[in-house]
Amino acid sequence: MTLGGMLRGIALILFIAALAGVIAYIGDRVGHQVGRKRLTIFNIRPRYTSTIIAVGTGMVIALVITLIAIFASAQVQTAFFRLNEINTEIARAQARASALEQKYGQSPVVVNVNSLMSPIYGHIPKDAPSALRRQIVRDFYAQSVASINQQYTGPPYELKRFTPPPDLDAILTQYADDPKMQAYVSASDVLLLATASQNLYPRDQIHFGITSIPDRVMAPAGQAIASLVIPAGRNADAQLAIGELCSPSGWVPRVMMGRLMVPEFAANVDVQRMLPDEREMQRMLRSTTGRYIMTAFAAQDIYQHTFKVPVVVTLQKVPG
Numbered sequence: 182m183t184l185g186g187m188l189r190g191i192a193l194i195l196f197i198a199a200l201a202g203v204i205a206y207i208g209d210r211v212g213h214q215v216g217r218k219r220l221t222i223f224n225i226r227p228r229y230t231s232t233i234i235a236v237g238t239g240m241v242i243a244l245v246i247t248l249i250a251i252f253a254s255a256q257v258q259t260a261f262f263r264l265n266e267i268n269t270e271i272a273r274a275q276a277r278a279s280a281l282e283q284k285y286g287q288s289p290v291v292v293n294v295n296s297l298m299s300p301i302y303g304h305i306p307k308d309a310p311s312a313l314r315r316q317i318v319r320d321f322y323a324q325s326v327a328s329i330n331q332q333y334t335g336p337p338y339e340l341k342r343f344t345p346p347p348d349l350d351a352i353l354t355q356y357a358d359d360p361k362m363q364a365y366v367s368a369s370d371v372l373l374l375a376t377a378s379q380n381l382y383p384r385d386q387i388h389f390g391i392t393s394i395p396d397r398v399m400a401p402a403g404q405a406i407a408s409l410v411i412p413a414g415r416n417a418d419a420q421l422a423i424g425e426l427c428s429p430s431g432w433v434p435r436v437m438m439g440r441l442m443v444p445e446f447a448a449n450v451d452v453q454r455m456l457p458d459e460r461e462m463q464r465m466l467r468s469t470t471g472r473y474i475m476t477a478f479a480a481q482d483i484y485q486h487t488f489k490v491p492v493v494v495t496l497q498k499v500p501g
Contacts, residue, residue: 303373345386417466
C-alpha cells in the first residue's frame with residue numbers, strides 16, 4: 182500500500198465518521214422537536230413517536246446520501262452492484278497467471294520479443310505513393326509468413342503455424358498509410374522487418390509484427406565510430422583490444438545501437454582491414470612505451486540495409 186493510498190483511506194474513514202455524526206445529530210434534533218410538541222402517530226405514545234421519527238430521519242438522510250453517491254460515481258456503483266463479479270474476474274485472472282507462470286517457468290524462451298524472425302526484408306523507396314507502399318507491404322507480409330512458418334514450426338522451436346487474421350487486408354492497408362509511415366517515407370527509404378511481437382515458448386502460436394525503420398545513413402564512409410586508448414607495454418594485447426572494440430558486445434555495436442541501428446545489424450561487425458595488421462599492432466604495443474589509440478572507422482556508407490557494420494581498424498601512437 183502506498184502512502185497516498187493510506188492517506189486516502191484514512192480521509193475516507195474520517196469522512197464517514199463525520200457524516201454518521203451529522204446524521205445522528207439531525208435525527209436527534211428532529212426527534213427532540215417532535216417530543217416537545219408531543220406529536221403521535223398510530224396512537225403511539227409521544228415518547229416512542231419521537232424515537233421512531235428520529236431513527237427514520239437518520240435512515241432517510243443516509244439513503245438519500247447513498248443514492249446521490251451511487252448516481253454520481255461509477256466507482257460507488259461498482260462497489261455496490263459488481264463487487265462479487267469483479268472478485269470472480271480477479272480470481273480467474275490470478276488462476277490464468279499462475280498457470281502461465283507454471284508453464285513458462287519450466288520452458289525456455291525460443292524467440293525473444295522484438296527479435297528478427299526472418300531474413301526477408303521489404304524496401305519502400307523514398308516518396309513512394311500509397312498504392313506502391315500497400316503492394317510492397319502485402320508482398321513482404323506474404324513472404325514473411327511463408328518463411329516464418331517454414332523456419333519455426335520444426336525443431337528446435339516447435340511453434341504452431343502462424344495464421345493471418347481475417348481482416349488482414351485492412352490491417353496492412355492501414356499500416357501502409359499510417360502517418361508514421363508517411364513521415365518516414367517523406368524523409369528516406371524505409372525497411373520492413375518481421376519481428377516477434379512477444380516472447381515465444383515451445384508449442385506457442387507464432388506471433389509476429391512488421392517493424393518499419395528509416396533506412397538512412399547510420400555512419401558515412403571514413404567516419405570514426407569508436408576508439409580505445411591502450412597503454413603500451415609487455416602486457417598489452419592487441420587482440421583483446423580489437424575484441425573490446427569490435428565484438429558483438431563491444432564499443433562499435435554500442436555506438437551504432439545508440440544511433441538507432443537494429444541491434445542484430447549493429448552487433449554484426451565486419452573488420453575488413455587493420456592498419457597495420459594485427460601482428461604488427463601487437464609488436465608496436467609491446468616493444469614501446471606510452472599510449473596508443475585504436476580506432477574503428479566506417480569502411481563504407483553504413484545503412485540499415487547494410488545489415489552489418491564494416492570497419493577499418495587503425496592503431497596510432499598518441500603524441501607526447
